[in-house]
Amino acid sequence: MIDQYIEFASNHWMLVVAFLAVTFFLIQDIIESSMRKYQMISPILTVTKLNSGNPIIVDVREGGEFKKGHIADATNIPLGSIEKNIGKIDLHKEDDVIVVCQSGMRSGTACATLTKLGFTNVYSMRGGMQSWEENKLPVVAGKK
Numbered sequence: 001m002i003d004q005y006i007e008f009a010s011n012h013w014m015l016v017v018a019f020l021a022v023t024f025f026l027i028q029d030i031i032e033s034s035m036r037k038y039q040m041i042s043p044i045l046t047v048t049k050l051n052s053g054n055p056i057i058v059d060v061r062e063g064g065e066f067k068k069g070h071i072a073d074a075t076n077i078p079l080g081s082i083e084k085n086i087g088k089i090d091l092h093k094e095d096d097v098i099v100v101c102q103s104g105m106r107s108g109t110a111c112a113t114l115t116k117l118g119f120t121n122v123y124s125m126r127g128g129m130q131s132w133e134e135n136k137l138p139v140v141a142g143k144k
Contacts, residue, residue, distance in 0.1 A: 038099075038111035038122040043132045046071075046098055046125055055096035056089055060110040061129070065102060069139040071132065079106045082113050096121045104128040 009016045033040075041049070049055045057074040059066050066076040077085045079101070089097065097119050099107040107124040114122045125132070133139060 036108075036112070037115040038108075038124055040126050041098060041123040042126050043135045043137055046123075046132075047137060049096060049098065049123075053096060055098050055123075056092045058089060058097055058099045058110065058114075059129075060099060060101050060106050067142060069129065069133070069141045071100065071129075072138065072140045074100070079110050082110055083117070086117060093119050094121070096123065098123045098125055100125040100132070101128045103130050 046055075046057075050057075057071050059070050059074040059076045060079040060082065061070075061076070062078050063076060066074075070076070075088055077088060097114060099110045099114065099122065101107040101110070104125065104127045107128060111122045111124045127134070129139075
């Protein structure tokens, strides 16, 4: 029986390597998601939270990106200055804080920083503004 596995692996080594890589990344993702202190949220669930509660939207993109289009009433705090400008949202440590960036990459770093600073209900919007716009959700342009 073992001989058949070895023969299969030697004949289809690329398939075996791909399987092992996918398994590794899947396990890594499961471990990472169980250890992070913030949650992921979709744009549609973000709209639900906006309609049913009073979450704070923190946009961590740079000012120029923010001016091109953002979620209404979002607070712009660029990722590089989040600790320095935490006073803008410091009163909302117990409230839902939804962090958004352009594609969902920077928001994870910002969420980790916010949880480190004592924020308890932190969410990273999956896919960022790119996903928000793909879902045809409203965008406000202009003001900083």
